[in-house]
Amino acid sequence: xxxxxxxxxxxxxxxxxxxxxxxxxxxxxxxxxxxxxxxxxxxxxxxxxxxxxxxxxxxxxxxxxxxxxxxxxxxxxxxxxxxxxxxxxxxxxxxxxxxxxxxxxxxxxxxxxxxxxxxxxxxxxxxxxxxxxxxxxxxxxxxxxxxxxxxxxxxxxxxxxxxxxxxxxxxxxxxxxxxxxxxxxxxxxxxxxxxxxxxxxxxxxxxxxxxxxxxxxxxxxxxxxxxxxxxxxxxxxxxxxxxxxxxxxxxxxxxxxxxxxxxxxxxxxxxxxxxxxxxxxxxxxxxxxxxxxxxxxxxxxxxxxxxxxxxxxxxxxxxxxxxxxxxxxxxxxxxxxxxxxxxxxxxxxxxxxxxxxxxxxxxxxxxxxxxxxxxxxxxxxxxxxxxxxxxxxxxxxxxxxxxxxxxxxxxxxxxxxxxxxxxxxxxxxxxxxxxxxxxxxxxxxxxxxxxxxxxxxxxxxxxxxxxxxxxxxxxxxxxxxxxxxxxxxxxxxxxxxxxxxxxxxxxxxxxxxxxxxxxxxxxxxxxxx
Amino acid sequence: xxxxxxxxxxxxxxxxxxxxxxxxxxxxxxxxxxxxxxxxxxxxxxxxxxxxxxxxxxxxxxxxxxxxxxxxxxxxxxxxxxxxxxxxxxxxxxxxxxxxxxxxxxxxxxxxxxxxxxxxxxxxxxxxxxxxxxxxxxxxxxxxxxxxxxxxxxxxxxxxxxxxxxxxxxxxxxxxxxxxxxxxxxxxxxxxxxxxxxxxxxxxxxxxxxxxxxxxxxxxxxxxxxxxxxxxxxxxxxxxxxxxxxxxxxxxxxxxxxxxxxxxxxxxxxxxxxxxxxxxxxxxxxxxxxxxx
Numbered sequence: 137x138x139x140x141x142x143x144x145x146x147x148x149x150x151x152x153x154x155x156x157x158x159x160x161x162x163x164x165x166x167x168x169x170x171x172x173x174x175x176x177x178x179x180x181x182x183x184x185x186x187x188x189x190x191x192x193x194x195x196x197x198x199x200x201x202x203x204x205x206x207x208x209x210x211x212x213x214x215x216x217x218x219x220x221x222x223x224x225x226x227x228x229x230x231x232x233x234x235x236x237x238x239x240x241x242x243x244x245x246x247x248x249x250x251x252x253x254x255x256x257x258x259x260x261x262x263x264x265x266x267x268x269x270x271x272x273x274x275x276x277x278x279x280x281x282x283x284x285x286x287x288x289x290x291x292x293x294x295x296x297x298x299x300x301x302x303x304x305x306x307x308x309x310x311x312x313x314x315x316x317x318x319x320x321x322x323x324x325x326x327x328x329x330x331x332x333x334x335x336x337x338x339x340x341x342x343x344x345x346x347x348x349x350x351x352x353x354x355x356x357x358x359x360x361x362x363x364x365x366x367x368x369x370x371x372x373x374x375x376x377x378x379x380x381x382x383x384x385x386x387x388x389x390x391x392x393x394x395x396x397x398x399x400x401x402x403x404x405x406x407x408x409x410x411x412x413x414x415x416x417x418x419x420x421x422x423x424x425x426x427x428x429x430x431x432x433x434x435x436x437x438x439x440x441x442x443x444x445x446x447x448x449x450x451x452x453x454x455x456x457x458x459x460x461x462x463x464x465x466x467x468x469x470x471x472x473x474x475x476x477x478x479x480x481x482x483x484x485x486x487x488x489x490x491x492x493x494x495x496x497x498x499x500x501x502x503x504x505x506x507x508x509x510x511x512x513x514x515x516x517x518x519x520x521x522x523x524x525x526x527x528x529x530x531x532x533x534x535x536x537x538x539x540x541x542x543x544x545x546x547x548x549x550x551x552x553x554x555x556x557x558x559x560x561x562x563x564x565x566x567x568x569x570x571x572x573x574x575x576x577x578x579x580x581x582x583x584x585x586x587x588x589x590x591x592x593x594x595x596x597x598x599x600x601x602x603x604x605x606x607x608x609x610x611x612x613x614x615x616x617x618x619x620x621x622x623x624x625x626x627x628x629x630x631x632x633x634x635x636x637x638x639x640x641x642x643x644x645x646x647x648x649x650x651x652x653x654x655x656x657x658x659x660x661x662x663x664x665x
Numbered sequence: 666x667x668x669x670x671x672x673x674x675x676x677x678x679x680x681x682x683x684x685x686x687x688x689x690x691x692x693x694x695x696x697x698x699x700x701x702x703x704x705x706x707x708x709x710x711x712x713x714x715x716x717x718x719x720x721x722x723x724x725x726x727x728x729x730x731x732x733x734x735x736x737x738x739x740x741x742x743x744x745x746x747x748x749x750x751x752x753x754x755x756x757x758x759x760x761x762x763x764x765x766x767x768x769x770x771x772x773x774x775x776x777x778x779x780x781x782x783x784x785x786x787x788x789x790x791x792x793x794x795x796x797x798x799x800x801x802x803x804x805x806x807x808x809x810x811x812x813x814x815x816x817x818x819x820x821x822x823x824x825x826x827x828x829x830x831x832x833x834x835x836x837x838x839x840x841x842x843x844x845x846x847x848x849x850x851x852x853x854x855x856x857x858x859x860x861x862x863x864x865x866x867x868x869x870x871x872x873x874x875x876x877x878x879x880x881x882x883x884x885x886x887x888x889x890x891x892x893x894x895x896x897x898x899x900x901x902x903x904x905x906x907x908x909x910x911x912x913x914x915x916x917x918x919x920x921x922x923x924x925x926x927x928x929x930x931x932x933x934x935x936x937x938x939x940x941x942x943x944x945x946x947x948x949x950x951x952x953x954x955x956x957x958x
Contacts, residue, residue, distance in 0.1 A: 468855055488860070495857030508848035512681050512870040512951070521866075522856045571852065 138165035139311055139343040140189075145203035145213070147181070147188050147367075150196060158184045158198070160367040164360070166311065166343040173358030173375065174347045175390070177590035178561070181367040182347045186313045188213070190228060191220040207311070225252055229304035231297075233316040238300060239288040245299050246272075246284030252307050271302045276332055293454070294325035301332065311343040318353065322453035322617060327661040330357060349590060351394060352663035355379050363387050379665065393595040394665060395624035398644045399447075413611045414442040414465065414579060419474035421457075421464045434460040436635035437474070442579065447605060447612045449626030449643060451619055451658070457635040458615050462581040465613070466498050467491050478579070496526040496575035503584035505564035509556040515542075515567055516552040522574035537574075544607075545570040546600060562593035566600065573604065581613045586621060598625055619662050623647050631655045681870060681951070688950040695946020698939035705936060709755040718746040720753040721904035729922045739924040741914070747925065750906045751932050757907040759936070761822060761891045762884040768826025769887075770880050773833025778864050778872070780834070781841030792838070795831050803828045811899045821900055825887050836879055840872035874948045881944030885937045908933045 147159040159181040166172045174182045187193045189205055189212055205212040208227060212220070232238045240248060249271070250264035259267070265284070272280035275298040288296060297317060304312060314333065318326040334357060337344050348354050354361060355375060362372040363386065371384040382388045419438045422431040434457040442448050452458040463469040465476055467483060476483040478497065486494070502508035509518060519538045523529045529537050539549045545566040556564055565585060572580055582601065586594040602625065605612055616622050622629055622643065629646050631639040631654065639652040650656045690696055708715070717737075724744035732739045738747040780791040807824045814820055844850060845868060853863045892909015894900035901907045908929050915926030 466855055468851060492857040492859070495855060498855070500852065500855045502848045502852060504848060508852050510849045510853075510867050510871070513866075514681070514684075517681070521853075521858070525857060568852070571856070575856070 138167050139170075139207065140345075141165045141204075141206040142185075142189070143204050143206075145185060145188060145205065146201040147184055147193065148199050148201055150199060158367050159188065161202075162362075162364070162367075162369045164362050164369075164372065166345060166360075168310065168343050169338065169341045170360065171337065171344040171346055171358045172360045172362060173354035174345065174362045174364060175349065175351055175354050176364035177349060177390075177592060179366070180364040182364050183315055184367075185364075186230070186315055186345060186347060189313070190224050190230065191215070191217065192224075222256075225309075226256055226307040227309050228311045228313065229307065229309040231300050231304050231312065231314040231317045233319050239296060241288050244285050244287055245291070246286075249284075249299070249303055249306055252303075256307065268302070268306065271306055272299070274336070275299070275302045275305075276328070277302075293321055294329065297321060297325075297329055298332065301329075301336070305336065305340075308340075309342070311345070312337070313345045313347070315347045316349065317346075319348070319350070323619070323663075324453065324657060324661040326353070327663070330663075333357070350663070351379075351390060351591070352665045355665055356663055363390070389592060391665070393592040395595070395598065395618075395620045396665075398623050398647065399625055399627060410443040410445065412441040413444045413479060415475075415477045416440050416442075416465065417475045417477075419461070419464060419471050419476060421460050421469055421471045423460075433635050435464055435471070438635075438637050440630055440637060440640060442611050442613060443628075445605070445609055445611055446627045447602075447614050447625055449622035449629035450613055450615045450632060451617065451622050451629060452632035453617060453658070456632045458632045459583055461632065462500070462583050462613060462615050466500060466581055468500070496522075497578045499572035499575060499577040499580045501565075501569055501572050501580060501582040501585045504588050505561055505568050506556075506588070508568050509564055509571075511556055514553055514555055515547075518556075518567060519570055519574055522571060526575040541570040541574055544573065544604065546596075560593075561589050562597060565589060565593075565597055569597075569600065569604070573608065576608070577610065579611045579613070581615070583615045584617065585614075587616070587618065594621070601625070619647075619659060631658070685947075685950040689946055692946040692949065694942045695950070698942035698946065701939040702936065702943065705755065705932075705939075706759060709752060709759055712749075712752040712756060716746075716749040716752050718749045720749055720906060721745070722749075729918075729925075731922075731924055738928045739922075741925055742918065742922070745904075747911075747928055750911060751908070751929055754906040754908045754911050754929065755932060757818070757901055757905070758888045758891065758909060758933070760818075761825065761907070762888045762936075764822045765825040765829065765887045766880050766883045768822060769829035769833055769883060770876065771830075772826070773830035774837050774869065774876060776830065777834035777837030777839075778841050778869060781838040782845055782860070782864055782868065784842070784845075788838070792835075795834055799831055807894065808897075808899060811894075816899065816902065818901075821891065821894065825890055828890075829883050829887060833876065833879060833883075836875050837872055840875060841868050844868050844871050870951070873951055877947045877951070878944050881940040884940050885933065888933065 142165065143163045144161045145159055145163070146157070146161050149156045149158055162181070162185060164172060174185065176182045184193065188200060191212070193200070200213055203213055207223070210219075210223075212223070215223070239245065246265065246268055249268040250261070253259040253264040253267065254261065269280045269284055272283055277283050277295060277298055291299065317333070318329050321329060330353065333344070336342070346354060346357055358375045360373065361375045361378045363370045363378070363384070365386050370386045371378060371382065378387065379391070382391055417439050419435055420433065421435040422433050425432050436457075438461060450458050450461065460469055464471040467486060471484060474484065478494070483491070483494065516538055519541050520534055523534055523537050527537070538552060542549055542551065547563060547566050547570070551559070556567065559567065569585075585601070586597050589597060598621065601612070604610065614622065614626055626643045628641065629643045630637050631646065631652065633654045639646060639650065639655045646655060647659065650659055689699070722745060724740070727736070727740050727744035729742045730736060730740050736746050736748070738751065740746055741750070776791065780788045810820060810824050850863060850867055853867050889909055891900050891907055892913055895902070895907060895910045896913050901910060911929035912926065912933065915929055919926045
């Protein structure tokens, strides 16, 4: 007897641009103690399915066209808002991706936890408090009595996600829906949270729907898998056969897109010693902190070289200082001491004006292609700006240079007149890459350039980067939290932890035989297929 | 507005301004507002040649008559033709409203953008100046100006503009502060653009929306401010007129001669509506995301 039985759910969005079918006749069921993994890329309708179950879709524009969802003898899709409210948060709970935006910043976490108990159950405050503290303990929060009075901003991302899980559990639901619960977290924290979810599920015999774009995570967790593409269920069934012998081309494509293996370096490259393009010595960058007189040392006395034509990986978890290091090299953040030499020329201490002519050689690709393009500049204007500035092009040569750049990054010339919002994430990142290449740089710092992208798009962008690095004889500092991506792309790797480089070496050597304990822990935490 | 003209059409991609103009023309309400305003401005410009009577031409035997064939909008208590006086008044009101707002927008946008972009100590000093000016009793400042330099229309523009730019500066500063930490601004720095280019090309176009809306709201308040100054004897002096003055006289005689309030009121509210439609339309036209569905 399944806990939840969803049959033929269809949801469409009625927008001004027309009707969009977001979910098209999707069926699945979840039994107590069972985990259903829903995987798919952005826009595949996986979140819409879950929101529809709880009546959380904004209506309009969303319209539930058909379907039924039987849960504990009721059809969730046919219930009115008042009845749904007795189920939502009590029988079915949800865990969201971003724990910060889901917690009210003005209420201590304990108060937020017991709110549903006070509201739905008429529990006495004292009892509710005891329950909440026991639950905080269960989700692995140290010193739960003290944490009960903490404010959300006082907790780390992982701790907040634990609080969110506690909140989801407080009313003792039978079904838990987790929508990308670990996407915003570092790999080592992700591992802990996944283990926690697994333990709680088996202890409480919960039904679990786990939505994720990350196939490796789903594989480690799910009994049943549903693969979605553009609103349709492409493939579903028991997890093992799907991962081992995917039947549908889309599933095969998704699995093939996961970065794996290491970069194949050509023998000529390894044979001869290559000149250093950039030499970084004892580089230190500090930030003043608002709440303390002590400056925060984001980058602490770092030494490394970037060789001509290589892709150097820089891995580390959030807060390790890897982005600050990348920006310090480019003088976008002012380092406090040390030296950065580009082909022997000292970059340290140059002011904005002195840096400007050097900027052509040093470019950057940013993480979020939605934020890194000026929304009011067309593609042409975006790409023309560096061409005018550094190569003094105008008129017809300018237009053809823009066309050549677009071709380089795999976009049709017809998109020149469009604006960033008219493109998908992957296409936007291509535009941003084109902008970085426009000034014909020698070194490109790429800060998490594929982290915001779907796995199949990620693969295309990585291939593009590899191709461009080879074609233009670029050197690249590739910053990423994703070790699998770094392994597939980089010749050498730096591992950064709390502002320091704890290990560096050829990627494969670091991956197979990490010397530093932190590197070892990091590599062990990577979910594997 | 000067930024607008500085950008000319480019060979391949059209500029933001050309695109915005194309979108504005598709927005009927906004484009209608623009046409209406242009028509009104044209009428006011041509007033000396097309007005049926002189603005000071009295006909005491025709004192305060309702609308008729000879006087389309009636006459005031001195028998002066109301249509003529509204047209002449429009010259003053529109000029004060638009010029003072343009002055305010110009100073405010520049000042706010610089304060917001540079931040830190520069920002602190610049904004304390704004706070201090906010605290000054501006009525007294303007009265002093008028007393020292005499009544002068140009001075009136400048004086009102000098009051209104403060809020504009605050709005722009807030916008720029939010925008300058976006990645596309960092990208512009890493491209090697100068600060001025970054402000002009990357920050201001993204901060314009609220500025335009606030500017369209500033125009009517400036017009009423002028009426207030004139009422105190510091602005336009009778027998010359402005919409604000006509309205304030109309209010006094509202019960006996309602047309003296209604018609100047209609002129002002019509302009106001047109400006609001145009402002909303401009904001949407400049927001490339809102324009296409």
